[in-house]
Amino acid sequence: MITVDFVYTLMGIMMVGIAIVNVRDRSSAKRYNNAAFWGIYGVTFLFGTRLPNFVNGLLVIAMVLIMAIGKLGGAPPELATRAEREVSAARWGNKLFIPALTIPAVTLLGTFTLKYATIGGAPLVDPKQVTLIALGLATTIALVVGMMMLRPPPTAPIVEARRLMDAVSWAAVLPQTLATLGAMFALAGVGPTLAGIFQKWIPLNTPLTAVIAYAVGMAVFTALMGNAFAAFPVMTAGIGLPIIVQQFGGNVVVAAAVGMLSGFCGTLTTPMAANFNIVPAKLLELPDEYAVIKAQLPTALLLLAANAGIMYLFAFRR
Amino acid sequence: MPGTGCPIPEKKEGPTDSVGGPFRSDYLAPGIWRLAPALAPGRDQGYYLAVLPLIGILIVVVGFALRLNPLLIVATAAIATGLAAGREIVDVISSFGKAFVDSRSVAVVWLALPVIGMLERAGLKERARTLISSIGVATTGRLLFAYMAIRQITSALGLTSLGGHAQMVRPLVAPMAEAAAENKLGDLPDRVRTRVRAHAAAVDNIGVFFGEDIFIAIGSILLIRGFLETSGIHVEPADLALWAIPTAICAFVIHGVRLLLLDRKLARLAADEPEPTIEAIPTGESVA
Numbered sequence: 001m002i003t004v005d006f007v008y009t010l011m012g013i014m015m016v017g018i019a020i021v022n023v024r025d026r027s028s029a030k031r032y033n034n035a036a037f038w039g040i041y042g043v044t045f046l047f048g049t050r051l052p053n054f055v056n057g058l059l060v061i062a063m064v065l066i067m068a069i070g071k072l073g074g075a076p077p078e079l080a081t082r083a084e085r086e087v088s089a090a091r092w093g094n095k096l097f098i099p100a101l102t103i104p105a106v107t108l109l110g111t112f113t114l115k116y117a118t119i120g121g122a123p124l125v126d127p128k129q130v131t132l133i134a135l136g137l138a139t140t141i142a143l144v145v146g147m148m149m150l151r152p153p154p155t156a157p158i159v160e161a162r163r164l165m166d167a168v169s170w171a172a173v174l175p176q177t178l179a180t181l182g183a184m185f186a187l188a189g190v191g192p193t194l195a196g197i198f199q200k201w202i203p204l205n206t207p208l209t210a211v212i213a214y215a216v217g218m219a220v221f222t223a224l225m226g227n228a229f230a231a232f233p234v235m236t237a238g239i240g241l242p243i244i245v246q247q248f249g250g251n252v253v254v255a256a257a258v259g260m261l262s263g264f265c266g267t268l269t270t271p272m273a274a275n276f277n278i279v280p281a282k283l284l285e286l287p288d289e290y291a292v293i294k295a296q297l298p299t300a301l302l303l304l305a306a307n308a309g310i311m312y313l314f315a316f317r318r
Numbered sequence: 319m320p321g322t323g324c325p326i327p328e329k330k331e332g333p334t335d336s337v338g339g340p341f342r343s344d345y346l347a348p349g350i351w352r353l354a355p356a357l358a359p360g361r362d363q364g365y366y367l368a369v370l371p372l373i374g375i376l377i378v379v380v381g382f383a384l385r386l387n388p389l390l391i392v393a394t395a396a397i398a399t400g401l402a403a404g405r406e407i408v409d410v411i412s413s414f415g416k417a418f419v420d421s422r423s424v425a426v427v428w429l430a431l432p433v434i435g436m437l438e439r440a441g442l443k444e445r446a447r448t449l450i451s452s453i454g455v456a457t458t459g460r461l462l463f464a465y466m467a468i469r470q471i472t473s474a475l476g477l478t479s480l481g482g483h484a485q486m487v488r489p490l491v492a493p494m495a496e497a498a499a500e501n502k503l504g505d506l507p508d509r510v511r512t513r514v515r516a517h518a519a520a521v522d523n524i525g526v527f528f529g530e531d532i533f534i535a536i537g538s539i540l541l542i543r544g545f546l547e548t549s550g551i552h553v554e555p556a557d558l559a560l561w562a563i564p565t566a567i568c569a570f571v572i573h574g575v576r577l578l579l580l581d582r583k584l585a586r587l588a589a590d591e592p593e594p595t596i597e598a599i600p601t602g603e604s605v606a
Contacts, residue, residue: 007429008426009420011428014431027415044418045422048419048422048463051410052415053415053516054408054411054415055417057420058415060418062387064390067390078438080441085439086437086442086558088440088444089445091441091518092445093445093559094449096442096445097490100433100485100489104480104481104485108480112605125334134479139429139432140429142412143432143433150442153437154537156435157433157435157436159435160431160434160438160539161432163435164349164431164488170387172428174388174389174392175425177423179421180396180398180414181399183413183417184399184413184417185371185399186370187405187413188399188400188402188403190372190375193372194527210387222504224378226540229541232541232542232545233321233545236532240390253557253561254557256540256542256546257531257544257558257559258561260542261528261562268396268520271388272378272382277523281481281519283487283519284487284515284518286512288512289588292523293519295506295517295519296520296523296524299569299573299576303569303573310565
């Protein structure tokens with residue numbers, strides 16, 4: 001059976017490869033720092049489940065220290081000049097889109113079909129992780145298709161992956177580090193404590209103020225925790241159910257569904273939702289890490305107001 | 319998906335005190351907790367136990383406001399929260415390592431980079447630009463509007479993997495949006511180019527966030543249902559999905575109008591006097 005470990009092994013190999021490309025790049029002043037950073041990250045993929053948690057924790061702390069004290073080097077310049085790329089683009093034409101579109105196409109196909117595939121009665125892939133495995137397979141197939149089509153030097157994929165990874169840099173591990181923060185918050189009961197403070201200070205004496213408090217609370221909470229899924233149980237247990245549903249007789253389906261979507265408005269505004277907001281800013285090589293948030297902010301605020309309106313109009317309708 | 323970004327491990331229910339934290343006020347705190355009464359005398363220990371872990375929130379808010387490095391802020395806040403919750407350092411580092419390894423799945427999208435990088439070297443972005451330049455009516459706003467519509471509709475059908483910043487935005491959507499802007503405005507100053515790219519990333523988020531909740535088998539619907547179930551309330555996933563539709567329409571209208579106004583905004587931004595403080599993009603493509 002193919003499990004998600006297959007995908008993590010691919011990730012580990014890629015990260016170690018990126019570390020090796022870095023170490024061999026004499027033009028990079030920070031090559032040892034970058035190599036150590038990506039090399040350690042690779043180790044967490046290759047051996048993470050087998051190492052003691054304490055060792056994994058130390059590895060991550062080492063990565064953070066390398067970044068904070070030693071600093072990481074930025075992305076190297078592209079190997080092919082713009083003129084060379086123009087010539088190649090004209091030569092290949094729209095065929096260049098084939099390997100790129102193979103990734104979403106095969107991921108989708110795999111998500112729907114791999115569930116049902118069996119070998120000798122046993123499932124071919126771990127049914128709980130189908131989407132991740134499909135994504136791993138899709139990127140591998142796209143790579144094979146691209147290599148066969150373009151016939152670049154064999155090192156091209158890893159050299160180019162290193163260029164992009166070094167552009168994303170530390171932001172690549174930020175989403176996982178945020179998950180550790182979420183775990184600590186859960187362990188320390190930060191959510192209920194915040195909700196307690198919130199309840200004490202917010203007036204909840206009419207349906208309208210309760211709706212505003214719930215919608216805005218979901219957004220603010222999500223912005224602080226970086227995650228609507230962490231905010232939802234806390235805010236719904238604190239305001240949604242006791243006040244909107246029980247005290248004022250609001251519709252629980254409307255309140256809960258729109259409450260969650262109010263949290264998503266918060267997701268659009270916060271650097272804590274790093275993989276949606278900070279990572280793409282780095283990936284698109286924007287000098288301002290908050291540029292994506294700034295583009296989203298007006299929509300998030302208007303939509304939050306719209307959500308409060310929807311909840312107020314429809315939750316109390318009889 | 320806005321929730322799945324940073325998976326949060328299952329929270330274990332423990333005894334709760336008056337403030338709601340999973341602590342008892344008679345719990346004897348180890349570590350730095352023994353200092354707490356000296357810092358703010360007159361309160362009982364339960365008060366500190368419940369409130370001091372908020373130090374993590376404080377570090378996050380202050381750190382981001384001061385624009386310190388996000389990775390450093392978040393790692394510091396995580397360890398500080400664990401220590402403030404009264405855990406020993408070895409215990410905190412172990413939980414830290416476990417949560418990091420348990421959430422490796424968010425990083426799997428980077429597996430797309432070898433292909434995307436190789437295709438970029440072969441001129442993928444240039445080809446995407448040429449394709450858009452050949453469509454006269456394409457403007458940045460209209461192109462991003464079309465991508466948002468496709469992203470939202472496919473997400474509503476459960477096809478959330480048809481998109482993403484690494485797979486679609488960097489190689490295709492962003493270069494196309496830039497090319498559409500170049501069609502209208504000629505060479506783009508960096509402030510216009512970066513604005514276009516930021517909007518390309520934003521439509522991917524907005525499309526998927528406010529589309530996926532219409533699909534009944536998505537994580538957030540299942541989470542709502544599961545949570546209400548524990549409170550003794552039974553709801554149908556289809557009803558929850560139905561009530562995601564009004565917000566989805568509002569998101570489409572609000573962001574759609576902003577996108578259609580974006581073209582004029584970009585033209586104004588391009589016509590402005592160049593600001594001397596604008597930094598060049600690191601790998602700045604010289605278009606000239």
